[in-house]
Amino acid sequence: MSKSLQAIRGMNDILPEQTPLWRYFEATVARLLDNYGYKQIRMPIVEFTELFKRSIGEVTDIVEKEMYTFEDRNGDSLTLRPEGTAACVRAVLEHGITGGGQTQKLWYIGPMFRHERPQKGRYRQFHQIGCEVFNLDGPDIDAELIVLTWRLWGQLGIRDAVKLELNSLGTSESRGRYREALVEFLSAHLDKLDEDSQRRLKTNPLRVLDTKNADTQAVLVDAPKMADYLDDESRTHFEGLKARLDAAGIPYVINPKLVRGLDYYSKTVFEWVTDKLGAQGTVCAGGRYDGLVEQMGGKPTTGVGFAMGIERLILLLETLEQIPEEISRQVDVYLCAFGEAAELAALTLSEKVRDQLPNLRLQINAGAGSFKSQFKKADKSGALYALILGDDELAQQVVGFKPLRGQGEQQSIAFDALAAHLATCIVQG
Structure with a gap:
């Protein structure tokens, strides 16, 4: 008897009784972004594999382990997009819409794909809404992105369930100095690191800060701090961001171990996290990537953005019972x-x-x-x-x-x- 057809593991149907909440969420975000002057861009879900290797970094977990990559009939290596920033940068470069220092405030929505172990709040096909801003280099635009997400949480009724974590990664030069100090420190405690952290120490040492292993976290208590290696420009930028968040009345905590999982970040990084969803606590994250456009072949162009996971935010709305009566x-x-x-x-x-x-x-x-x-x-x-x-x-x-x-x-x-x-x-x- 033939096996019954079913969806691929980690790639889920969104059924008719679920879509009203999705539509409500998507419409709320779209309306808010329109009100802040962001314009929608739509990119393909398939890109050349080289795009993600060059942008995300070849030694990241995403590129090493998680991408859906295949050869098409022409022999080209293609990949289902694992995130949206690289594709958005490729699009603005290809069409020249950031040339001449033009400011662009863009947003997108759609499915992303990563071959991860499926669990509640984490899927192999998942959906994101992302924002990207180009050619604005001050802390004011970093603050705007955070302020608009704060306003969104208020409109959705979930402000009390989320917390903002901030850090600054500095420029590539200051980050390089910090990386050397961190590697030197961790190498002296190699026998106390978990196996994954030992591997990351050789390939992407900053990701060791992100480990969930309790023994390694104990070692990191005495590790060098990124803040001690920041250059003056990054420190001034970070102080400017904090001053604006203070003025807007947005609470935050500084998390010196917040590094994000992608190579292209610099200066500001942030995450909105919740303790209502178990292990999958990050619902929105982003930061600044001032060197990415140049890294991908464009002229020096500053950039900053974020992405929010729709599945996790829908789950949070359901968990908190913040579902408007009219959409049911x-x-x-x-x-x-x-x-x-x-x-x-x-x-x-x-x-x-x-x-x-x-x-x-x-x-x-x-x-x-x-x-x-x-x-x-x-x-x-x-x-x-x-x-x-x-x-x-x-x-x-x-x-x-x-x-x-x-x-x-x-x-x-x-x-x-x-x-x-x-x-x-x-x-x-």
């Missing part, structure tokens, strides 16, 4: 029609109502059925009101109007007064 209801009014003549009249009437109330969610019964069965479907739809149209109503040019949620008697409404009556009732409902 997909139908406002359900129209029941009995008999062919009534069905024809219902179609005409419903379209006239839609012309007058374009935002009304009106569903007509399909598939005929008895009075009992149609009312059962009306109730199951979640509608606030049922409309009833049969031969008697049709003869009088009225429609029965019955509340399905709460108090209220059935009444008859004239065809030409129906839209106005619904507008009043739906607002009140």
Whole structure:
């Protein structure tokens, strides 16, 4: 017997009962970004593999272990995008939209792909919303990105569940000096490091700071601190960012071990974290990458951005029960029609109502059925009101109007007064 078809592990369907919350979240973010002057860009989900090797770094976990890479029929090595920044940088370079020092404030949304071990809040196909800003080098734009996410958390009702962590990685030169000091220190404690940290010490030593191993974390207590190696420019930039966050009243903590997992970051790095989702605590993260555009073949261009994980934020909304009541209801009014003549009249009437109330969610019964069965479907739809149209109503040019949620008697409404009556009732409902 053949095996039943199913989705690939870690790549999940988003079912009809789940999509209203996704649409609400996506619309809330899109509206906020529009209000802050960000413009949407859409990139392909497949890029040449070299793009990610050059940008993310060949010794990162993503490139070494997690990318979905394959050869196409032309023999080119292609990769499903594991993150959005590199693809966005490639796009702005290819189309020249940051040339001549043009400022660009961009955002994107879509699926990303990493071959990780699936668990709650971590998937192999996951979705992100990201922002990228080019040709602005001050701490003011770093602060704006954080401020707008703070505003988003307020709009979603999750501010009390998230915490902002900050750090500065300095310039590549100061980071290099710190890397040397860190390697020297950790090499003297090599026998106390976990196996993964020993490997990272040779390939990407800053990632040792990110370890979850308790023994290695104990060693790191006495390790050199990045702040002691910052150059004056990075220190001034970081102080400017903190001053702006203080002025905006946004609480934060300095996390000297925050390095992020990608090679291209410099100066500001930040994460919004929560303790409500178990091990997968980061819901939004980003930072500055002033050398990335030049590294990818462009002229020196500053950049800063962030990405937020939609699945984790949806999970956080569900965990905190911050789901607006109106999005759980997909139908406002359900129209029941009995008999062919009534069905024809219902179609005409419903379209006239839609012309007058374009935002009304009106569903007509399909598939005929008895009075009992149609009312059962009306109730199951979640509608606030049922409309009833049969031969008697049709003869009088009225429609029965019955509340399905709460108090209220059935009444008859004239065809030409129906839209106005619904507008009043739906607002009140």
